[in-house]
Amino acid sequence: MAEQDLYSVLGVSRDADAEAIKKAYRVLALKYHPDRNPGDKKAEESFKSVNHANEVLSDPKKRKLYDDFGEMGLREGFNPDAYRQWQSAGGGGAPHGGGGFEDIFGGAGGGNVDFSELFGQYFQGGRGSGGSPFGSAGRGRPMRGRDLESEVTIDLPLAVRGGEVSLSIRGESVRVRIPAGAKEGTRLRIAGKGMPAPGGQPGDLVLSVKVEAHPWFWIEEDDLHVRLPVALVEAWKGTKITIPTPQGEVTLRVPPHTAHGAKLRLRGKGIPGSARREASDLMVHIEVAALPDAPETAEAIKVLETVQATVPRDELRF
Numbered sequence: 001m002a003e004q005d006l007y008s009v010l011g012v013s014r015d016a017d018a019e020a021i022k023k024a025y026r027v028l029a030l031k032y033h034p035d036r037n038p039g040d041k042k043a044e045e046s047f048k049s050v051n052h053a054n055e056v057l058s059d060p061k062k063r064k065l066y067d068d069f070g071e072m073g074l075r076e077g078f079n080p081d082a083y084r085q086w087q088s089a090g091g092g093g094a095p096h097g098g099g100g101f102e103d104i105f106g107g108a109g110g111g112n113v114d115f116s117e118l119f120g121q122y123f124q125g126g127r128g129s130g131g132s133p134f135g136s137a138g139r140g141r142p143m144r145g146r147d148l149e150s151e152v153t154i155d156l157p158l159a160v161r162g163g164e165v166s167l168s169i170r171g172e173s174v175r176v177r178i179p180a181g182a183k184e185g186t187r188l189r190i191a192g193k194g195m196p197a198p199g200g201q202p203g204d205l206v207l208s209v210k211v212e213a214h215p216w217f218w219i220e221e222d223d224l225h226v227r228l229p230v231a232l233v234e235a236w237k238g239t240k241i242t243i244p245t246p247q248g249e250v251t252l253r254v255p256p257h258t259a260h261g262a263k264l265r266l267r268g269k270g271i272p273g274s275a276r277r278e279a280s281d282l283m284v285h286i287e288v289a290a291l292p293d294a295p296e297t298a299e300a301i302k303v304l305e306t307v308q309a310t311v312p313r314d315e316l317r318f
Contacts, residue, residue, distance in 0.1 A: 143200035
């Protein structure tokens with residue numbers, strides 16, 4: 001299971017001060033509290049995650065350990081000095097005749113330590129010939145760091161066209177490629193940007209995409225949609241309207257007598273295509289604007305009443 005970034009859980013930056021962390025915690029704890037979400041398992045898990053994140057980040061000592069070593073640094077008996085010593089030795093046996101792996105977690109001797117329990121899911125593989133419980137490339141499985149989960153929020157134009165964003169992950173600036181047509185919930189995997197592993201490869205960064213709402217456009221299934229306000233006269237007489245698309249401006253012909261709620265299709269003007277798929281369509285939703293509240297409008301309505309004498313709902317039945 002991927003390890004959540006505690007700063008992302010609270011929605012704060014890595015340099016957030018204690019007051020910002022406290023404020024974020026209070027808001028989220030209230031939002032996900034079981035009393036406000038009875039029977040909601042997802043809210044219950046979120047509440048637990050928020051409490052854990054606050055417990056760590058509100059404590060300066062725990063926060064420092066987490067920043068330096070991730071969740072591993074929070075485990076009982078963890079010895080950061082011994083860990084650094086082991087790491088500087090290249091992940092092999094005890095450097096310069098000093099203590100071995102037991103010292104990292106405060107063990108008293110080689111014979112009494114159950115590494116499978118001490119290292120749990122953070123460290124994998126069997127002992128290699130050099131005495132390491134993490135294994136090696138030649139014998140057992142080489143250790144790999146855990147995946148790190150986080151979120152990236154992008155605007156709709158970037159989701160449609162694709163592009164790059166820069167994120168700060170564990171103090172490192174990471175460039176992330178957003179594919180064209182990314183949707184809410186799209187998951188992106190960036191190799192080697194997850195949790196570190198002593199003597200092994202780091203895990204991956206797994207990002208969940210969130211797309212900000214746009215006032216005019218939205219993505220539905222594989223197509224791009226837009227709402228287009230038109231005047232009543234334009235809808236009745238028909239007109240040509242220039243509208244923006246991901247490929248640039250295009251002219252749309254609105255046929256005469258177009259009704260409110262009508263949908264017009266512009267083929268190939270939605271999400272740009274790629275080598276593996278064609279460009280999607282742009283679906284235009286017509287919104288006939290209400291007439292202005294003016295004396296002239298009242299006079300025009302009187303004329304319309306003489307033209308449209310029948311009520312269009314006469315045949316409405318259940």
